[in-house]
Amino acid sequence: QVKMNGKNNFMVFNPSMNEIIQRKASLQQDLKQALKNKQLEIYYQPKFDLASNRYDGFEALVRWNHDERGFIPPLEFIRIAEESNLIIELGDWILEESCRFISNYNLSHQSSYSIAVNISTFQLLNDDFEEKVTNVLEETGLDPCLLELEITETMLMNSMSIAYEKLKFLREKNISIALDDFGTGYSSLTYLKSLPITTVKLDKSFIDDIATDKLSLKIVENVIQIAKNIGLKIVVEGVETIDQLEILKDLPCNKIQGYYFSKPVSKLNLTEVLSEYP
Numbered sequence: 001q002v003k004m005n006g007k008n009n010f011m012v013f014n015p016s017m018n019e020i021i022q023r024k025a026s027l028q029q030d031l032k033q034a035l036k037n038k039q040l041e042i043y044y045q046p047k048f049d050l051a052s053n054r055y056d057g058f059e060a061l062v063r064w065n066h067d068e069r070g071f072i073p074p075l076e077f078i079r080i081a082e083e084s085n086l087i088i089e090l091g092d093w094i095l096e097e098s099c100r101f102i103s104n105y106n107l108s109h110q111s112s113y114s115i116a117v118n119i120s121t122f123q124l125l126n127d128d129f130e131e132k133v134t135n136v137l138e139e140t141g142l143d144p145c146l147l148e149l150e151i152t153e154t155m156l157m158n159s160m161s162i163a164y165e166k167l168k169f170l171r172e173k174n175i176s177i178a179l180d181d182f183g184t185g186y187s188s189l190t191y192l193k194s195l196p197i198t199t200v201k202l203d204k205s206f207i208d209d210i211a212t213d214k215l216s217l218k219i220v221e222n223v224i225q226i227a228k229n230i231g232l233k234i235v236v237e238g239v240e241t242i243d244q245l246e247i248l249k250d251l252p253c254n255k256i257q258g259y260y261f262s263k264p265v266s267k268l269n270l271t272e273v274l275s276e277y278p
């Protein structure tokens with residue numbers, strides 16, 4: 001079978017592409033159902049704070065264990081949700097669920113852990129996003145300074161001034177804003193100066209070989225220096241080895257996140273994870 005793609009090119013439409021399209025359509029249906037039936041779960045990955053030598057917060061990461069297909073990677077179903085309007089409903093649920101959880105956890109453990117929530121660009125650009133965030137904080141009683149929103153530059157370039165206004169409003173409420181996956185895009189440095197962010201999260205790919213490759217280390221050192229010089233906090237993600245950790249301890253970064261400390265865990269295993277660095 002041959003399918004025209006609108007220009008003067010054609011692509012071969014083979015069975016495996018057909019499978020991909022069908023998987024997508026069926027996952028989209030199932031995701032809607034899973035959201036309604038509360039079959040999604042939030043996992044929490046601790047962030048290690050170098051200054052205090054302890055965990056001081058978590059990133060919320062959504063998990064979907066499909067009835068028949070098993071674990072579906074979040075990047076896959078988030079993309080599917082973004083292709084329909086489902087990302088709004090899904091994002092609302094993730095934000096509320098994780099804020100409520102951490103607020104209750106802090107109350108019952110007399111702690112003040114922060115929570116970082118990934119926000120899709122579609123959510124951020126939706127008209128009532130700021131209002132929803134303010135409502136969730138009010139309803140869950142979470143202190144705004146314990147909430148961090150993680151955004152990525154994906155699809156932001158055409159809506160910079162809208163994004164700017166929205167983020168500025170949220171900053172004025174004392175909510176933190178992190179630029180996620182920093183170092184994977186093309187014009188990252190521009191975003192650092194043109195958005196009212198508080199934090200930069202260095203992508204795993206940036207630091208993978210800092211322990212073995214001098215050039216990689218030099219680049220990371222300099223990027224961290226730039227971020228620090230303009231007053232941003234730095235979180236390094238994807239740290240897996242003690243060698244990476246030892247190197248990063250000597251650089252002026254603030255927090256470390258990665259399998260070296262802990263994988264994302266279910267809320268049921270959180271207290272156990274926390275007992276290691278109380």
Ligand code: C2E
Binds near residue numbers: 119239257259
């Ligand atoms: P992200 O926000 O950059 O999250 C970090 C990802 O790296 C997570 O993958 C985490 O499990 C993984 N990770 C953390 N430390 C390590 C490490 O040391 N080694 C390795 N190999 N991986 C590590 P996950 O949970 O599969 O999520 C992937 C992406 O999916 C996230 O990247 C984020 O873009 C998106 N995502 C996940 N949960 C949500 C959500 O609730 N909402 C939205 N909008 N997106 C989400």
Ligand code: MG
Binds near residue numbers: 059118150180
């Ligand atoms: Mg993130």
Ligand code: MG
Binds near residue numbers: 182237
């Ligand atoms: Mg990231």
Ligand code: MG
Binds near residue numbers: 181
């Ligand atoms: Mg990532």
